[in-house]
Amino acid sequence: MASISYKCPNCDGELMFDPATQKYKCPYCASLFSQQQIRDMRPDTAGVRRPDAPVQAPGSLRGEAWGQAEGSAVQYNCPSCGAQIVTEETTAATFCYYCHNPVILSGKLEGRFLPDQVIPFEITRENAIQGFLKYVRKKKFVPKAFWNKRQIEKISGVYFPYWVYDVELNGRVLADARKTRSWRSGNTQYTETKIYSVRREGDITLRNLPENALSKASSVLAQGILPYRYEKAKDFHMSYLSGFMAERRDIERARVQEGMRRTMQQSAQQMMRETITGYDTVNIGSASFQPAFELWKYVLFPVWTITYKGRNGKMYYYSMNGQTGKVIGELPIDYKKVTLASVLVAAVVLALGLAVGYIL
Amino acid sequence: MVFSMKMKEYPVRMLRLFYGVLLFGLLFCGQGHTVWALQDGVYDDAGLLREDEITSLAGIIASVEEETGWNIFAVTTDDAKGKTAEAYADDFFDSHSPEREDGVAVLIDMDHREIWMSTCGDAIRYLTDDRIDRILDDAFTDISGGDYAACLTTMVEGVRVAYADGIPSGQYNYDRDTGEISVYRRITMIEALVAAGIAVASGFIVFFCIVGKYRIKFNQYRYNPRESGRMTLRVRDDQFINSHTSHRRIQTSSSTSHSSSGRSTTHRSSSGRSHGGGGRRF
Numbered sequence: 001m002a003s004i005s006y007k008c009p010n011c012d013g014e015l016m017f018d019p020a021t022q023k024y025k026c027p028y029c030a031s032l033f034s035q036q037q038i039r040d041m042r043p044d045t046a047g048v049r050r051p052d053a054p055v056q057a058p059g060s061l062r063g064e065a066w067g068q069a070e071g072s073a074v075q076y077n078c079p080s081c082g083a084q085i086v087t088e089e090t091t092a093a094t095f096c097y098y099c100h101n102p103v104i105l106s107g108k109l110e111g112r113f114l115p116d117q118v119i120p121f122e123i124t125r126e127n128a129i130q131g132f133l134k135y136v137r138k139k140k141f142v143p144k145a146f147w148n149k150r151q152i153e154k155i156s157g158v159y160f161p162y163w164v165y166d167v168e169l170n171g172r173v174l175a176d177a178r179k180t181r182s183w184r185s186g187n188t189q190y191t192e193t194k195i196y197s198v199r200r201e202g203d204i205t206l207r208n209l210p211e212n213a214l215s216k217a218s219s220v221l222a223q224g225i226l227p228y229r230y231e232k233a234k235d236f237h238m239s240y241l242s243g244f245m246a247e248r249r250d251i252e253r254a255r256v257q258e259g260m261r262r263t264m265q266q267s268a269q270q271m272m273r274e275t276i277t278g279y280d281t282v283n284i285g286s287a288s289f290q291p292a293f294e295l296w297k298y299v300l301f302p303v304w305t306i307t308y309k310g311r312n313g314k315m316y317y318y319s320m321n322g323q324t325g326k327v328i329g330e331l332p333i334d335y336k337k338v339t340l341a342s343v344l345v346a347a348v349v350l351a352l353g354l355a356v357g358y359i360l
Numbered sequence: 361m362v363f364s365m366k367m368k369e370y371p372v373r374m375l376r377l378f379y380g381v382l383l384f385g386l387l388f389c390g391q392g393h394t395v396w397a398l399q400d401g402v403y404d405d406a407g408l409l410r411e412d413e414i415t416s417l418a419g420i421i422a423s424v425e426e427e428t429g430w431n432i433f434a435v436t437t438d439d440a441k442g443k444t445a446e447a448y449a450d451d452f453f454d455s456h457s458p459e460r461e462d463g464v465a466v467l468i469d470m471d472h473r474e475i476w477m478s479t480c481g482d483a484i485r486y487l488t489d490d491r492i493d494r495i496l497d498d499a500f501t502d503i504s505g506g507d508y509a510a511c512l513t514t515m516v517e518g519v520r521v522a523y524a525d526g527i528p529s530g531q532y533n534y535d536r537d538t539g540e541i542s543v544y545r546r547i548t549m550i551e552a553l554v555a556a557g558i559a560v561a562s563g564f565i566v567f568f569c570i571v572g573k574y575r576i577k578f579n580q581y582r583y584n585p586r587e588s589g590r591m592t593l594r595v596r597d598d599q600f601i602n603s604h605t606s607h608r609r610i611q612t613s614s615s616t617s618h619s620s621s622g623r624s625t626t627h628r629s630s631s632g633r634s635h636g637g638g639g640r641r642f
Binding site for chain 1: 545546547548551552554555556558559560562563564566567570571574575576579580581583584585586588589590591592593594595596597598599600601602603604605606607608609610
């Protein structure tokens with residue numbers, strides 16, 4: 001296993017992926033390199049070894065451990081300054097604590113842990129900060145004095161691991177459907193009900209159902225930043241991680257596949273149900289969907305993680321979709337404002353209700 | 361006959377003198393607004409009532425006036441001065457209640473041999489045509505038996521009952537001259553309670569929605585198959601099985617937007633006030 005970094009051919013600086021240009025930029029000489037140029041380069045490497053004495057990783061790991069590295073931290077040598085750094089088990093890309101150069105632990109993403117695809121960052125750090133502040137300032141029920149750019153403790157671009165599931169299903173739905181027609185003749189109201197037996201059979205292809213694959217990630221935040229635009233996904237290459245942090249999966253497919261299959265079957269049934277139109281009521285009698293083809297992809301999604309220290313001293317954690325800018329995270333609440341808004345709504349509804357009662 | 365008439369008129373005149381002095385005193389004490397409430401409200405110009413009947417009727421009128429806040433007059437006449445019973449009752453009320461518009465004048469018109477109820481102001485809403493008809497039915501029974509005091513009492517008590525029953529649902533004033541309809545609108549206690557209930561529920565929903573949203577309770581991602589799915593149907597089969605028809609008889613109801621039960625028919629008196637009312641010949 002080795003740690004790698006991509007060096008600028010012009011000045012030997014560490015190249016980083018630039019979300020704005022979707023190219024690799026040297027922070028020292030401002031040179032830009034395409035993905036193809038990076039593929040042709042040989043990255044600098046340095047050895048990584050497991051520390052002789054067990055080292056307590058910062059923060060305990062949960063969920064499934066991976067391979068031989070089970071339950072322990074990993075020590076690596078920075079390819080730029082040679083310093084020895086310890087990382088968590090799932091860390092796949094980070095920065096050297098001493099020289100702050102980007103380092104990719106390539107060994108963490110090899111073999112069965114090699115991601116199939118990556119969605120590169122499209123939002124720069126500056127845009128992420130602006131987008132985050134814009135998001136929180138739009139929130140009307142947050143205490144006014146709460147937000148301040150200086151309160152942002154830490155913002156990190158992190159690639160998070162997800163499972164993405166594609167499936168082709170052979171499906172069949174049998175339903176009982178009814179049409180009713182009503183008419184009046186003299187003082188008699190007639191209602192005619194026609195009953196139909198409905199059958200639908202077909203092939204349904206469903207793509208890109210995502211599921212979080214990192215146990216230490218908050219499931220609320222991991223789900224909340226979805227969806228991503230999958231058409232922008234690229235075949236994985238280590239270089240995309242340069243300049244960002246990355247996590248490797250520790251949730252295996254077996255743990256999530258049944259739930260994901262169930263979601264897809266429900267979605268397929270919903271699609272087939274929507275083809276049964278022109279009826280007043282439809283009751284599904286039986287439905288069966290058999291997978292004809294399945295594709296499980298291991299994909300890294302870009303996420304800006306933001307740690308914000310509230311003026312009350314409490315830490316708040318936010319995630320921003322690194323592609324679309326969608327932000328998710330718990331917000332502090334000004335209960336006075338919320339109560340006032342609720343009372344106003346109640347007053348308006350009361351006035352409307354009384355007006356309706358007066359008119360009728 | 362003349363003698364008995366004079367005997368009947370004497371105590372009435374004394375009573376009027378007493379009330380005249382009282383009125384004078386009250387006006388000078390600056391208590392003018394209570395003048396009408398203290399009047400007996402009985403004007404037996406036709407001399408049909410005994411003294412005790414007048415006293416009793418005055419007591420009833422006073423209590424009805426206190427309950428309703430209206431002016432009530434019980435009037436008899438044997439000379440309508442060329443007016444109809446309706447016009448006489450309307451004008452009597454207008455001339456004797458120039459400040460307060462709300463009230464009722466009940467009349468025994470011996471000139472036309474007709475009884476009449478003239479309503480004004482709020483009393484029009486309470487005393488709909490239907491209610492007046494019912495009161496007059498009872499009053500007619502009394503006057504057919506020659507009991508004038510009972511007839512007037514029945515009409516005045518009818519006013520009390522109508523007030524106690526409140527304005528009926530669907531009440532509206534119908535101006536018989538112009539055809540104009542004035543619907544009585546109000547908010548019932550049930551409507552107010554329902555509106556208050558919905559308002560409180562709305563307030564709570566808004567409160568919990570905002571709090572829930574800020575605490576990210578409703579941000580579960582839902583996969584959208586329409587965006588990421590494609591379907592090819594091989595079988596699309598809809599087979600008709602059978603049909604059945606049911607029928608039910610429709611209850612017919614009046615299609616008019618205003619039912620006649622809530623109607624108070626109004627007209628303009630010579631003073632220009634709007635009056636309701638009704639009468640019966642005997």
